Amino acid sequence: MSIPRSSSGKRLRSVVPGWGLFKGMWLTFRTFLRKPVTVMYPVEKEIPPERARGVIALDVEACTVCMLCARECPDWCIYIEGHKVQQPPAEPGGRARTRSVLDRFDIDFALCMFCGICVEVCPFDALFWSPEYEYSAESLADLLHGKERLTQWLATVPEPPALEGSEPEGGEP
Amino acid sequence: MSLLDNVWVVLAVKLGLAVVILFALALVVMFAELKVSAHMQHRIGPYFAGGRWGWAQVFAEALKFLQKEDLIPRDADAPVFRLAPMVSLLGTFAVIVIIPLSPVLVAGDLDVGIFYALAAGSVSTIALLMAGWSSGNKYSLIGGLRAGAQLIAYELPLVLAVVGVVIQAGTMSMVGITEAQAQPLFHIGSVGISLPYALQGQIIGFVIFMIAALAELVRIPFDMPIAESELVMGYLTEYSGIRFTMFLLGEYAGMLAMSAIASVLFLGGYHFWGLNADWFGPFVLIGKSLILVFVMIWFRWTWPRLREDQLQSLAWRWLVPLALANIAVTATLKVVL
Numbered sequence: 001m002s003i004p005r006s007s008s009g010k011r012l013r014s015v016v017p018g019w020g021l022f023k024g025m026w027l028t029f030r031t032f033l034r035k036p037v038t039v040m041y042p043v044e045k046e047i048p049p050e051r052a053r054g055v056i057a058l059d060v061e062a063c064t065v066c067m068l069c070a071r072e073c074p075d076w077c078i079y080i081e082g083h084k085v086q087q088p089p090a091e092p093g094g095r096a097r098t099r100s101v102l103d104r105f106d107i108d109f110a111l112c113m114f115c116g117i118c119v120e121v122c123p124f125d126a127l128f129w130s131p132e133y134e135y136s137a138e139s140l141a142d143l144l145h146g147k148e149r150l151t152q153w154l155a156t157v158p159e160p161p162a163l164e165g166s167e168p169e170g171g172e173p
Numbered sequence: 174m175s176l177l178d179n180v181w182v183v184l185a186v187k188l189g190l191a192v193v194i195l196f197a198l199a200l201v202v203m204f205a206e207l208k209v210s211a212h213m214q215h216r217i218g219p220y221f222a223g224g225r226w227g228w229a230q231v232f233a234e235a236l237k238f239l240q241k242e243d244l245i246p247r248d249a250d251a252p253v254f255r256l257a258p259m260v261s262l263l264g265t266f267a268v269i270v271i272i273p274l275s276p277v278l279v280a281g282d283l284d285v286g287i288f289y290a291l292a293a294g295s296v297s298t299i300a301l302l303m304a305g306w307s308s309g310n311k312y313s314l315i316g317g318l319r320a321g322a323q324l325i326a327y328e329l330p331l332v333l334a335v336v337g338v339v340i341q342a343g344t345m346s347m348v349g350i351t352e353a354q355a356q357p358l359f360h361i362g363s364v365g366i367s368l369p370y371a372l373q374g375q376i377i378g379f380v381i382f383m384i385a386a387l388a389e390l391v392r393i394p395f396d397m398p399i400a401e402s403e404l405v406m407g408y409l410t411e412y413s414g415i416r417f418t419m420f421l422l423g424e425y426a427g428m429l430a431m432s433a434i435a436s437v438l439f440l441g442g443y444h445f446w447g448l449n450a451d452w453f454g455p456f457v458l459i460g461k462s463l464i465l466v467f468v469m470i471w472f473r474w475t476w477p478r479l480r481e482d483q484l485q486s487l488a489w490r491w492l493v494p495l496a497l498a499n500i501a502v503t504a505t506l507k508v509v510l
Contacts, residue, residue, distance in 0.1 A: 038216055038217045
């Protein structure tokens with residue numbers, strides 16, 4: 001076995017048998033003296049990044065029941081039901097329109113793998129990522145978040161980032 | 174005639190004290206391992222059990238093990254299987270009685286103290302072989318045989334490392350060896366300076382003894398008999414509940430016993446410069462032992478496991494010749510000086 005000997009420091013390391021063992025011991029000892037990185041979770045909490053994928057929020061007003069999210073979901077964990085209602089014409093003599101009304105919008109977070117495809121694919125900006133993560137449940141069924149629960153998450157959604165090329169409001173780049 | 178004149182009462186009291194102290198310290202060592210390993214990995218470790226610093230974690234774990242079912246495999250050799258953990262503990266308990274905590278606080282000061290300790294300590298070899306063979310499990314068998322080969326291989330450097338000290342002290346008694354280290358070696362002014370044997374030229378013996386002790390205790394980096402990535406859990410594979418706990422306790426008590434022996438032989442036992450051995454002796458000796466135990470834990474959480482052939486080659490090709498050379502040099506110097 002050839003040992004590379006380029007500098008004196010390297011030679012020492014390769015000549016002293018078990019030099020690496022003591023290097024390792026020095027490392028563990030240093031780590032031993034340092035403060036642990038543990039966050040005592042229920043007492044103190046880690047603040048996730050603003051754009052963390054914690055939970056998906058739903059804006060019911062923006063949803064048009066187009067079903068794109070449900071169809072793109074790799075886990076099929078989004079359940080949508082809706083019905084159409086007749087809307088009176090906007091002006092007298094006009095044609096009556098139909099509008100879709102959302103009856104049910106459930107996301108099963110027991111199945112969800114947080115890929116975010118539904119958020120990406122929504123053409124009407126009805127789905128958002130929220131960094132909230134504390135929604136564990138004792139029963140699997142409780143992880144099925146309904147329309148109301150998903151709407152509640154909307155309050156925790158951070159402001160969207162400024163569009164590229166547009167002037168930011170604060171004046172700072 | 175008072176009660177303390179009865180030899181059996183005295184014996185029972187001594188044994189009881191030794192066992193209680195050993196058990197208590199073994200629990201301390203177990204807790205230390207949990208905490209030290211955690212901090213070496215940037216964790217906190219046990220924290221909530223018992224309120225402060227998770228001090229009750231070891232008791233909680235002991236209780237957990239006590240509740241578990243005591244399984245004995247159908248194909249196991251039941252009597253031997255049941256006996257093995259007790260034999261394992263027995264070896265450690267037999268050793269602990271000769272360790273002197275202070276000039277008077279010693280359960281039994283034998284003239285052949287260290288010889289007896291090494292002989293009694295070897296009983297654990299049989300325990301591991303018993304456990305491995307009686308389990309009726311191929312992994313246990315391989316683990317047990319590995320343990321047998323390992324313990325026999327390292328018994329030699331262990332004994333040879335001790336011989337150097339015995340030559341230098343001229344006695345095998347544990348108290349005698351400790352007192353020999355307290356003799357002033359040279360004088361600065363009128364103050365006699367004594368040195369423990371590790372600083373009197375037995376440093377090689379000390380290193381060999383510690384390496385061999387680690388191998389005797391089947392601890393990383395010498396835990397091939399357990400080798401969980403190859404042998405499930407080696408000879409411990411089929412053990413559960415209270416019997417597994419006994420093996421575990423045996424390991425930690427063994428660490429303590431080996432460290433205490435090393436402290437007595439190489440680090441001056443209950444003597445420390447400027448401290449009265451009669452009063453501070455127990456604290457000094459236990460402190461020295463715990464420092465050595467910490468080093469053992471430190472090794473475990475830093476180093477990887479050796480390969481089986483590396484283990485054997487380390488013992489036979491390096492430690493035994495080195496220990497023999499150490500004996501030769503020590504004996505020569507003893508005669509010449």
